[in-house]
Amino acid sequence: PELVAECLVAMQNSVSLPISVKHRIGVDEYDSEEHLHNFVKILSDAGVRHFIVHARKAWLKGLSPAENRKVPPLRRDVVHRLKKAFPHLFIETNGEIKSLNDALDELKIVDGVMIGRAAQDDPWLFAKVDSVIFNQTDPFSSRLDVLPHLQEICLKLIGCGQRQHQILRHVLGLFHKEPGARNFRRFVTEESHKSPDSPDILIRSAELISAEYRRIANSIQKLGESGEI
Incomplete structure (x- = not known):
C-alpha cells in the first residue's frame, strides 16, 4: 500500500485532474477486510478520495484474467462495509451489475457503480438511465434513433485518427436479443474492415434492421389474416 500511495502522490503532483483508484477487495492470501481497510486508509491519507472497488478478490497465482x-x-x-467504514470517501462498486435495477440497489448503499462488460454486451442497457437514475428525459426512444448520432460520433473520431472498425466494435451489441442482431453485427464488422x-456504415445498417422489422410485421399480419393468431 505504501508504494501505491507514493505512486499516487506523484500522479497527483503531476496532473490537475482528480486521481481515482480501481482495485479488488483482495489478492491471493491478502484478502481480509482488515487488509482492505488498511489499504484504503493509506491511500486516502495520501489524498485519494475516489475508490472503484471490484467486489471480488483476485487470484494472481493460478487463474487467468478471464477466470x-x-x-x-x-x-x-x-x-x-467498506463504505460504512469510510463514509467520507466516494466508494464505487463494480462487478456483475447487469441492469439499472442492480445499479439502483447498489446506489442505496454506495456512491456510484461502474458497469463494464454489460455495457459492451448490451449498450441499450443505458437507454433509460437519464429517467431512472437522474430524473431527466431519455434522449432516444429506439435503437434505430441512436444510429445517426453514433455515426456522427464515429466520423469525428475517424477525423482524430482512430480506425473505424476499432470504434464500431463497441456498438455491435446495440441490437442485443433483437431481430436482426446477428446480421447487424456481421454487416458492421465486415463493412468497417472492407470500407x-x-x-455511412451505421446509416446503412439501420435499413438492414428496419427490413427485418418489416419482415416480422408482415409475417404477423399474414398470420392474423389467416386466423392463426
Missing part, C-alpha cells in the same frame, strides 16, 4: 472475472465469488457486502473510410 478472475468469474471464479472468485462476488462479495458486494464487503464493499458495503474503413465509409461515412
Whole structure:
C-alpha cells in the first residue's frame, strides 16, 4: 500500500485532474477486510478520495484474467462495509451489475457503480438511465434513433485518427436479443474492415434492421389474416 500511495502522490503532483483508484477487495492470501481497510486508509491519507472497488478478490497465482472475472465469488457486502467504514470517501462498486435495477440497489448503499462488460454486451442497457437514475428525459426512444448520432460520433473520431472498425466494435451489441442482431453485427464488422473510410456504415445498417422489422410485421399480419393468431 505504501508504494501505491507514493505512486499516487506523484500522479497527483503531476496532473490537475482528480486521481481515482480501481482495485479488488483482495489478492491471493491478502484478502481480509482488515487488509482492505488498511489499504484504503493509506491511500486516502495520501489524498485519494475516489475508490472503484471490484467486489471480488483476485487470484494472481493460478487463474487467468478471464477466470478472475468469474471464479472468485462476488462479495458486494464487503464493499458495503467498506463504505460504512469510510463514509467520507466516494466508494464505487463494480462487478456483475447487469441492469439499472442492480445499479439502483447498489446506489442505496454506495456512491456510484461502474458497469463494464454489460455495457459492451448490451449498450441499450443505458437507454433509460437519464429517467431512472437522474430524473431527466431519455434522449432516444429506439435503437434505430441512436444510429445517426453514433455515426456522427464515429466520423469525428475517424477525423482524430482512430480506425473505424476499432470504434464500431463497441456498438455491435446495440441490437442485443433483437431481430436482426446477428446480421447487424456481421454487416458492421465486415463493412468497417472492407470500407474503413465509409461515412455511412451505421446509416446503412439501420435499413438492414428496419427490413427485418418489416419482415416480422408482415409475417404477423399474414398470420392474423389467416386466423392463426
